[in-house]
Amino acid sequence: MEISSFLLPKDQVAFIASSISMLEAMEQLEQHYYSAIPIIDDEGKYVGTLSEGDLLWKLKNTADLGFENMREVTVSEIQRHVHNESVEIHAQMEDMLTLAADQNFVPVVDGAGVFLGIIRRKDIIEYYTRNITD
Structure with missing residues (x-):
């Protein structure tokens, strides 16, 4: 079965631009109330997922970085420790x-890598649960 019927479309999903600041992210x-969020570049392409852990590691490992100057760091400058495959x-x-x-969710892209939305882990598990019990 194609995943398109399980797609939560982009207009219903929170995501961030790679150009926003660490504080905005x-x-x-x-x-x-997310622990991770998809990152989209200026062309609308999926470039990765930012997690709370990524933000914490950036704070910990960057000298003189604190809440007062997080606006100076863009999301694209933050190393991501987990690669969420699309x-x-x-x-x-x-x-x-x-x-x-x-992954809590799987990002979905078109053939050019443009972000279309996500499939939630919950929906994948429900699909398999229904098919196993049928």
Whole structure:
């Protein structure tokens, strides 16, 4: 089964631009109660996922970085410690289980890498639960 029927579209998903500040990213995570959020570049392409841990590591490992100057650091300057793999819109649900084991959500892109939305781990697990019990 194609994943398109499970897609939570971009207009219903919180995401951040790679050009925003570290402080703005932190505020977005807090506002949406997320522990990780997709990052999109200026062309709308998925470039990665930023996690709370990435922000903490950046704070810990950057001398003189604190809450007062986090506006000076852009998201693109923050090293991401976990690579959340994306899939193309025509992928099959059968390909999603392995990704769902390691990711809260799977970013979905078109053939050019443009971010279309996400598939939530919850939806993947529900799909497999229904198919196992049927």
